[in-house]
Amino acid sequence: MKKGILILLAAFFAAGAFGLGAHAEGGVAKIGDVEYESLQAAVDAAEDGATITMIADNTNGGVMTVAAKPKNVTIDLNGHKVNVDGPLVGSAGTVSQSLHFEKGSNITITNGTITTDSTSSRILFQNYADLTLTDVIVDATNMQSGAYALSNNNGKVTINGSSSILANADQYAFDACWGPKVGYPDGTQITIDTTGDIKGIMQFDTWGSNDGSTPLSTVTIKNGYFDVKFDMEDIFDNNLFIEGGTFTEENIDEYIVDGLEKVDNGDGTWTVKAPEPEVLPAETPEQENPATVDGIFIAFGVLGASMLGLLAAIGVLSSIERRA
Numbered sequence: 001m002k003k004g005i006l007i008l009l010a011a012f013f014a015a016g017a018f019g020l021g022a023h024a025e026g027g028v029a030k031i032g033d034v035e036y037e038s039l040q041a042a043v044d045a046a047e048d049g050a051t052i053t054m055i056a057d058n059t060n061g062g063v064m065t066v067a068a069k070p071k072n073v074t075i076d077l078n079g080h081k082v083n084v085d086g087p088l089v090g091s092a093g094t095v096s097q098s099l100h101f102e103k104g105s106n107i108t109i110t111n112g113t114i115t116t117d118s119t120s121s122r123i124l125f126q127n128y129a130d131l132t133l134t135d136v137i138v139d140a141t142n143m144q145s146g147a148y149a150l151s152n153n154n155g156k157v158t159i160n161g162s163s164s165i166l167a168n169a170d171q172y173a174f175d176a177c178w179g180p181k182v183g184y185p186d187g188t189q190i191t192i193d194t195t196g197d198i199k200g201i202m203q204f205d206t207w208g209s210n211d212g213s214t215p216l217s218t219v220t221i222k223n224g225y226f227d228v229k230f231d232m233e234d235i236f237d238n239n240l241f242i243e244g245g246t247f248t249e250e251n252i253d254e255y256i257v258d259g260l261e262k263v264d265n266g267d268g269t270w271t272v273k274a275p276e277p278e279v280l281p282a283e284t285p286e287q288e289n290p291a292t293v294d295g296i297f298i299a300f301g302v303l304g305a306s307m308l309g310l311l312a313a314i315g316v317l318s319s320i321e322r323r324a
Contacts, residue, residue, distance in 0.1 A: 028058040039063050039075070039082065046073045054080045054112065062089030063099045065129065070104030077112020077136065085118045096122040103154055105129035110161075115139035125150040127157060127188075135161035140200070141168055149200065150174040152188035152217075153207065159192045159224075167200025173228060174198075176239075178217040179207030187216030192245075194224045203231040204240065221245050246271045 027035025029042040029052050036042040039060045042052045051074045060082055065071045084098040091100070098116045101107050107129055114136060116124055124140045125131070127150065140149035149167045150157070152175060159165065165173045178187040184207065192198065204217065220241045227248045232240070240255040246269050256262060262270045 027055060028060065029054050039084070043071060043073065043075075046071060048072045050074070051076055054078045054082060057081045059083040059085050059117075061085065061087050062097065064089040065101050065105040065107070067102040067104050067128075070102070070106075070129075072106040074108040074110065076110050077114070079112055081113040081115065084114060084116050084124070086120065088118065088121055090123075090126065096120065097126040098124045100126045101129035101131060101155070103128040108132040108134065109136050110134045111136070113137040113139060115142065117142050119144050121147065123148045123151045127152050128155045128184075130156045132158045132160070133163045136163045137166065137196070138164070139166045140171055140173075141166055143171060145170045146172075148172040148175060151177070152190060153177045153179065154184040154186050155188050157188065157190045159190070159194050159198075161194060162196045163194045164196035165198045165200070169200070169229070171200050172203050172231075173200030175203035175205060176217040176219050177203075177205055177207045178215045180213065182208035185216070187218070189217070190219045191222070192219070192224050193222035197225045197227065199227045200229075201231050202226075202228045205231075205233055215239055242272050244272050 027037055029036045029039050031042055031046060031050050031052055034045075035055065036045065039052070039054070040063050043063060043065065046052055049072055053076045055078070057080045061084075063084060088095050088097055089100045090097040098118065098121045099114070109132070111134070114124070115138075119142070121143055124138060124143065124147070126148075138149050140147055143149075145168075147167075149165050149172065151172070157174075167173045174190065176188050176190055178184070202219070204219070206215065218239045218241065220243065222243045222245070224245045226245055230249060241257055242252055242255045243257050243260065246265070248269055250262075250270055252270070252272070253262060256272055259274065260272050261275050262272055264270055
């Protein structure tokens, strides 16, 4: 009997352990109550619309979604710092990236920090998907010279909330790349509307030869602090739209949308905003005095003066007569 009970209990715990197989000892991410030992494992397991929540600060291997298995997920960093380090990911021949999202996926990342300590990583984010960063710090400052914090090809990127993209002066904060002859005809569309900082180089380029059509890569800046250097080809002169934000670069006039102006802050920065409305001097309301209507007051004044003169003359004559 006891042996049977022990066997039953062993089977129960074995089943429990099997059922918790997705749980990892010291898991770093979870979907619902199920924990995973890596962010990639959680992404692989996520169903459409799932939210992956990071449990603690951690170091993860590279994270990748492929076009054949697109993902529609939210990654809630939950206030944590995730170091997406080796092994790296990427397409065949370009395994040099920390995160790689292919076309068809819809990825939202919120509330935390994404970085890498890998000096082998050339690109922190390689994006072809629809990517939204909300209240996220993307920190590429530990990467090698010339590395990219965010490289975009044939995808859409929205940077909002308090998100920041941090790169060194010899690194790229992001690029907007258009490759009409190398399988990326749609270009990338980037919208930046953040209270955070964008630091590094902003690159606009054509990947492969231009086919002569209008480039489809655009960047729209609505808000943010931009300590950046522009690396812009002539082909992109009409594809940067500045609708707001503060810049350490003064020569941005040709990219400011109509109706806005650049204001010198006096500290080496310029802010783009709507012109201040012109303030006109306050007008004193006219007081209509019936006595002044149609010149009546003037007529009374002249008549009054004449009467006074006449009365004075009569007074003088009366005085002379009395003395006589």
